[in-house]
Amino acid sequence: MRYAALMLVGCLVAVGCSTTNPSVVKEDRNVKDDEQRLWSRSIKEQKVLDNSGFVYRDPELGRYLNRVVKKLQPPETLETITFRIVVLKDPHLNAFAYPNGVIYIHAGILTRLDNEAQLATLLAHEMAHCTHRHALRAFREFKKTRDRLAMLKIPEPASNHEDLMSLLGSTQSVAVTGYSQDLETEADLTGLEFVLNAGYDLKEAPRLFEHLKRELVEQKAHEPFFFGTHPRLEKRIQNCKDFLRVHCQGREGAVKNTEIFLEKIQALLLENALLDLKAGRFPSAYRGLKRYLGTNPHEPRAYYLLGELCRQRAQANDIARAKEYFRKAILLDPLYPEPHKAVGLIYYKEGEKRLARRSFEYCLSLSPHESDRAYIRGYLEQCDE
Amino acid sequence: MNRTERISGAILSNVMNRCLFILLLLIPACAPWIGSRGNFESPSHHFSVDIPQEWMRLKSDRYLLISRDGPFLQYVLVQERPIARHFRHTKKKLRRGMLPQEAAQVIVDEISCDQAVLDFQVKENTPARVNEYEGFRLVFTHKNRDGLVFKTVYYGFLMEDRFYSARYSAVQRYYFDKDKATFEEVLQSLQLEQQI
Numbered sequence: 001m002r003y004a005a006l007m008l009v010g011c012l013v014a015v016g017c018s019t020t021n022p023s024v025v026k027e028d029r030n031v032k033d034d035e036q037r038l039w040s041r042s043i044k045e046q047k048v049l050d051n052s053g054f055v056y057r058d059p060e061l062g063r064y065l066n067r068v069v070k071k072l073q074p075p076e077t078l079e080t081i082t083f084r085i086v087v088l089k090d091p092h093l094n095a096f097a098y099p100n101g102v103i104y105i106h107a108g109i110l111t112r113l114d115n116e117a118q119l120a121t122l123l124a125h126e127m128a129h130c131t132h133r134h135a136l137r138a139f140r141e142f143k144k145t146r147d148r149l150a151m152l153k154i155p156e157p158a159s160n161h162e163d164l165m166s167l168l169g170s171t172q173s174v175a176v177t178g179y180s181q182d183l184e185t186e187a188d189l190t191g192l193e194f195v196l197n198a199g200y201d202l203k204e205a206p207r208l209f210e211h212l213k214r215e216l217v218e219q220k221a222h223e224p225f226f227f228g229t230h231p232r233l234e235k236r237i238q239n240c241k242d243f244l245r246v247h248c249q250g251r252e253g254a255v256k257n258t259e260i261f262l263e264k265i266q267a268l269l270l271e272n273a274l275l276d277l278k279a280g281r282f283p284s285a286y287r288g289l290k291r292y293l294g295t296n297p298h299e300p301r302a303y304y305l306l307g308e309l310c311r312q313r314a315q316a317n318d319i320a321r322a323k324e325y326f327r328k329a330i331l332l333d334p335l336y337p338e339p340h341k342a343v344g345l346i347y348y349k350e351g352e353k354r355l356a357r358r359s360f361e362y363c364l365s366l367s368p369h370e371s372d373r374a375y376i377r378g379y380l381e382q383c384d385e
Numbered sequence: 386m387n388r389t390e391r392i393s394g395a396i397l398s399n400v401m402n403r404c405l406f407i408l409l410l411l412i413p414a415c416a417p418w419i420g421s422r423g424n425f426e427s428p429s430h431h432f433s434v435d436i437p438q439e440w441m442r443l444k445s446d447r448y449l450l451i452s453r454d455g456p457f458l459q460y461v462l463v464q465e466r467p468i469a470r471h472f473r474h475t476k477k478k479l480r481r482g483m484l485p486q487e488a489a490q491v492i493v494d495e496i497s498c499d500q501a502v503l504d505f506q507v508k509e510n511t512p513a514r515v516n517e518y519e520g521f522r523l524v525f526t527h528k529n530r531d532g533l534v535f536k537t538v539y540y541g542f543l544m545e546d547r548f549y550s551a552r553y554s555a556v557q558r559y560y561f562d563k564d565k566a567t568f569e570e571v572l573q574s575l576q577l578e579q580q581i
Contacts, residue, residue: 051503051532053503278497279474279477280475312477314480371507372510374511375484375510378512
C-alpha cells in the first residue's frame, strides 16, 4: 500500500507521452505550493532512477541529445525549466517527462528512430508536457476529483497476496501512465510547433507514430506511456497529418540530420539489441542487430548476439543459423571467447563431445576467469566420460 | 531546504504514515500468516518442505512464502511452475531438456528485466545439485526503491515439465547471514511429488 501511494504520486508526477490547442499557457509561472511539491517529488523519483542501474551512460550521446533539446527550447522557457535528457536501458518504446524538465527516453524508442527530426518530434512532445505544466494540471484535477469523493474506497482484502508478492520485487515497478487525451493532444500539437520553429522536417513527425504503431502490432499489446492505445495512436497520426497540411505547404530545406543521428546511436543500437535479447523480444533484437551491421559489417559482437538470438529462440533451423553466426564472429575475432563458448554449448547438446571440448577449452584459455567457468568445467568433465 | 520544501516534505510524510497505517490494518486481515512448523505439502502436491521453528507461512495456494521477522527483512520462497507458463517480465520460456546454465540465464534475464529490482548484480552463477536434481545456484544483490540492499540465493532446476525454485532473500546487512543456514535446511528437506 505504501508503494501504491508512492506509485500514485509517481504517476501524477511523471508523465507519459501526446493534443489540440497549441496556445501557450498564460498562467503566471511563479512556483506555487503544490507545484513545489511535485518538483520536490520529481527530484526524489529521479534520484531513485539515477541509482537504479537502468541509466545508460554515454556522455557523447548525452551531449548530442541535450543539443537537440536546446534547438527546440522556446526562449520563454529558458528561465524556468532546465531540460535534461536521460536514456534508460529499457528496450520498450517509451519516453516520459518530469515537470522539472528531466526527460527519460528508453533505449528502445531512441534506437527505433530514423533521424534527428523524428527525435526532435519525440523530445518536443515531452518538453510540451513540461512547458504546459501538465503534471500540475493533472494533479489539480486529481485533487478536485478526490475532494468530491465522500469516502475512500479500500480494495478488497482478498487480492492482497498478489500485492505482497509485488512488493517483494517479483512484479512490475512504478507504472508511469500517460496524461488524459486532451493533454496528450496538446503536447503533440505544441511539440510540432517547437519542431517547426527549430527548422526540422515536419514530414518526419508522423513516422515517429508509425514506428510506435508497428511496435504495438508486433508486441500484440498496448504499451503504456507514449503510445496510448491503438485508436488513440491513429488519432494522433491524423492530428499530426492535419498539422502538416496547414504548416508544411511549400516548405523547403527542412532539417533531418540522418547521418549524425545514426552515428550517435551506434553503440546504443548494440546495447538495445542485447536488452531486447534479454527480454526475449527476438524480432526487435534481430532488427536492431541487422541495422547495426548495416553500418558496422565487421563487428563480431553483433554476429555473436545474432547467434545467441537463434540459439535461445531455438525454432526451426535456428541452431544451424546460430552456428553460422558464431562462426562469423570467430572469423572476425578469433580471440573473442563468447562465441567459442556458445558454439561449444551447441556441440555439447548435440553430443559432439570432441568439438564441444575444443570450443570450451579455447574459451577458457582466452578467458580463464569466465563468469560461468564452473559450468564449462562441468561440461569438460562430461566430455571426458 | 527552504520552508516550502520542509512543508511539502511534512505533508508527504503524513500521507505515507497514513498509508502505512492502512497497510497495517489490511495485512492481518487479508494476508494471514500462519505459524505452521513442520512438514508442509504444497496445495498442488508437487513438493513438500520442512518449515523451521519460529517461521511463519503466508497463506497462499500458489507458492510457499515463509519468514521469521517479516518478508521485508527476510523470506524463503519455494515455487514450482509448468515450464510452458509465460514469465512476467520477459517473453522467454523454459524448455524441456535445457541445461541448468540455460535455465539460469532465463531466470537471470527475467529478474534483471523487473523494474522493481534496482541495481541488480549477479555475484555467482554456478551449477548446483538440489538433493538429487541437477540445477543451478545464483547469488545476486539488488536494491529496492529506498536504497536498501537485498541479497538472494536462488536455486532452480527443471524436472520434466516443471521448474522448481527455492530462494532465500534478506536485507544484506545483518539479516542475510543470520538465516542462511536455516534456508539450507529448508532446501535439504525439499521433496518432489514422487518422493512425497
